[in-house]
Amino acid sequence: xxxxxxxxxxxxxxxxxxxxxxxxxxxxxxxxxxxxxxxxxxxxxxxxxxxxxxxxxxxxxxxxxxxxxxxxxxxxxxxxxxxxxxxxxxxxxxxxxxxxxxxxxxxxxxxxxxxxxxxxxxxxxxxxxxxxxxxxxxxxxxxxxxxxxxxxxxxxxxxxxxxxxxxxxxxxxxxxxxxxxxxxxxxxxxxxxxxxxxxxxxx
Amino acid sequence: xxxxxxxxxxxxxxxxxxxxxxxxxxxxxxxxxxxxxxxxxxxxxxxxxxxxxxxxxxxxxxxxxxxxxxxxxxxxxxxxxxxxxxxxxxxxxxxxxxxxxxxxxxxxxxxxxxxxxxxxxxxxxxxxxxxxxxxxxxxxxxxxxxxxxxxxxxxxxxxxxxxxxxxxxxxxxxxxxxxxxxxxxxxxxxxxxxxxxxxxxxxxxxxxxxxxxxxxxxxxxxxxxxxxxxxxxxxxxxxxxxxxxxxxxxxxxxxxxxxxxxxxxxxxxxxxxxxxxxxxxxxxxxxxxxxxxxxxxxxxxxxxxxxxxxxxxxxxxxxxx
Ligand code: FES
Numbered sequence: 124x125x126x127x128x129x130x131x132x133x134x135x136x137x138x139x140x141x142x143x144x145x146x147x148x149x150x151x152x153x154x155x156x157x158x159x160x161x162x163x164x165x166x167x168x169x170x171x172x173x174x175x176x177x178x179x180x181x182x183x184x185x186x187x188x189x190x191x192x193x194x195x196x197x198x199x200x201x202x203x204x205x206x207x208x209x210x211x212x213x214x215x216x217x218x219x220x221x222x223x224x225x226x227x228x229x230x231x232x233x234x235x236x237x238x239x240x241x242x243x244x245x246x247x248x249x250x251x252x253x254x255x256x257x258x259x260x261x262x263x264x265x266x267x268x269x270x271x272x273x274x275x276x277x278x279x280x281x282x283x284x285x286x287x288x289x290x291x292x293x294x295x296x297x298x299x300x301x302x303x304x305x306x307x308x309x310x311x312x313x314x315x316x317x318x319x320x321x322x323x324x325x326x
Numbered sequence: 327x328x329x330x331x332x333x334x335x336x337x338x339x340x341x342x343x344x345x346x347x348x349x350x351x352x353x354x355x356x357x358x359x360x361x362x363x364x365x366x367x368x369x370x371x372x373x374x375x376x377x378x379x380x381x382x383x384x385x386x387x388x389x390x391x392x393x394x395x396x397x398x399x400x401x402x403x404x405x406x407x408x409x410x411x412x413x414x415x416x417x418x419x420x421x422x423x424x425x426x427x428x429x430x431x432x433x434x435x436x437x438x439x440x441x442x443x444x445x446x447x448x449x450x451x452x453x454x455x456x457x458x459x460x461x462x463x464x465x466x467x468x469x470x471x472x473x474x475x476x477x478x479x480x481x482x483x484x485x486x487x488x489x490x491x492x493x494x495x496x497x498x499x500x501x502x503x504x505x506x507x508x509x510x511x512x513x514x515x516x517x518x519x520x521x522x523x524x525x526x527x528x529x530x531x532x533x534x535x536x537x538x539x540x541x542x543x544x545x546x547x548x549x550x551x552x553x554x555x556x557x558x559x560x561x562x563x564x565x566x567x568x569x570x571x572x573x574x575x576x577x578x579x580x581x582x583x584x585x586x587x588x589x590x591x592x593x594x595x596x597x598x599x600x601x602x603x604x605x606x607x608x609x610x611x612x613x614x615x616x617x618x619x620x621x622x623x624x625x626x627x628x629x630x631x632x633x634x635x636x637x638x639x640x641x642x643x644x645x646x647x
Contacts, residue, residue: 145540146537146538146539146540147539147540148512148539148540219516222515222516223512223513223514223515223516224511224514224515224516224517224518224536224539224540224541224545225511225512225539225540225541226516226540227540247516247517248440248515248516248517248518249516249517250542250544250545252542252543252544253540253542
């Protein structure tokens with residue numbers, strides 16, 4: 124069972140499974156600190172000679188080193204870590220641009236990381252059946268302000284204020300796979316003076 | 327209603343002997359009209375009136391999808407079959423009028439593909455000729471790997487190499503050449519789709535190799551029409567129509583049903599599309615299923631039959647038709 128805290132919702136709201144290594148020519152992993160344990164759990168089980176096929180990208184939380192050491196110790200063919208999801212996802216794109224059919228992509232961690240990894244995989248020509256996702260850690264959302272198109276990372280509150288256009292946004296369950304983001308829609312368009320309490324809901 | 331119920335009257339405009347076992351037939355509309363549009367991989371059903379027997383066989387279109395003034399198919403002669411290919415080879419001449427169905431495509435290119443990898447065995451080359459013409463015009467990269475028994479049997483190889491150059495590789499058994507599927511399928515860029523048409527064993531090898539290398543099933547396409555086998559004649563009761571029919575030795579159950587005037591769906595006439603699936607009302611005997619539509623369990627249950635390729639041996643077969 125996955126340790127994800129996501130509850131069932133509307134259809135476009137993604138749900139995730141548990142990573143399971145399937146036959147493939149190459150196995151690409153991308154995780155953040157909350158998802159690192161999924162990689163360790165799965166890759167540890169692999170026979171030594173399969174390490175040649177394993178490529179790992181990792182986004183640690185600032186200052187953390189223990190998981191970097193454990194991931195490195197797995198002995199993958201390539202292991203790199205980056206301070207931000209954007210950089211790691213860009214590197215994933217570079218790796219996948221040389222990848223062959225038969226490659227598998229495994230994503231583990233927060234929704235922001237998983238969503239951007241899925242979008243990159245698709246952009247590089249991976250079939251969705253060759254991409255697996257496991258949700259771990261915070262439920263913080265990546266939200267697009269539908270009015271000014273700003274991407275707001277790590278949203279934990281409902282509503283959230285758009286840092287660019289200052290509108291107060293209702294964070295919807297409506298998720299765009301292409302943008303790897305939830306949609307944020309003005310909550311008080313009728314009456315902008317209306318006071319709405321901001322609560323932390325996506326922990 | 328099936329595609330083959332609305333037949334198009336055509337005249338045979340050309341018959342070309344490609345090699346000792348393969349002939350190409352070209353058709354034009356009797357009125358000179360444009361023929362229906364189609365995409366690479368489509369097939370038509372050709373109706374053959376052979377001395378009282380009406381036979382309908384599916385053949386892949388090999389002409390350009392961008393030219394609609396004529397269609398071309400290639401027919402490999404099979405002397406042990408039901409006689410359709412023999413009829414085409416021996417009886418069909420330029421100027422003759424025939425009827426064909428509108429094209430249907432069960433083997434189209436996946437237009438999301440970043441590259442098309444085509445693998446052909448023998449006469450399985452025909453759908454790829456139209457597909458390559460299409461992929462070439464669309465500017466999507468493609469590669470054809472074509473295996474044949476011998477150089478002399480590798481129909482169209484020279485002209486394809488002329489037209490498509492490096493996109494085409496040929497392998498002849500008698501030269502000791504063969505496709506290394508493992509290597510070929512391990513070296514395709516992400517977003518490639520593979521298509522295979524040829525003998526059953528070849529299709530199975532491609533599907534198995536691709537899946538063992540981790541190719542997603544949605545990127546693997548194959549087409550294998552079965553020829554309805556010949557066998558002993560048998561009786562069938564059609565429950566709705568309330569009639570008994572006899573299926574001749576060289577006739578398919580589908581053809582016998584059609585000959586009786588009973589409506590029945592069909593599309594590929596080769597056990598591949600699932601259109602003709604029919605409920606078995608009663609069965610005392612053995613169904614030789616022959617299709618690759620039903621799964622093992624369904625076959626064992628004897629409650630479904632694919633009339634286009636299946637035969638029967640036993641006391642009584644009653645169908646929901
Ligand atoms: S007509 Fe296609 S399976 Fe019978």
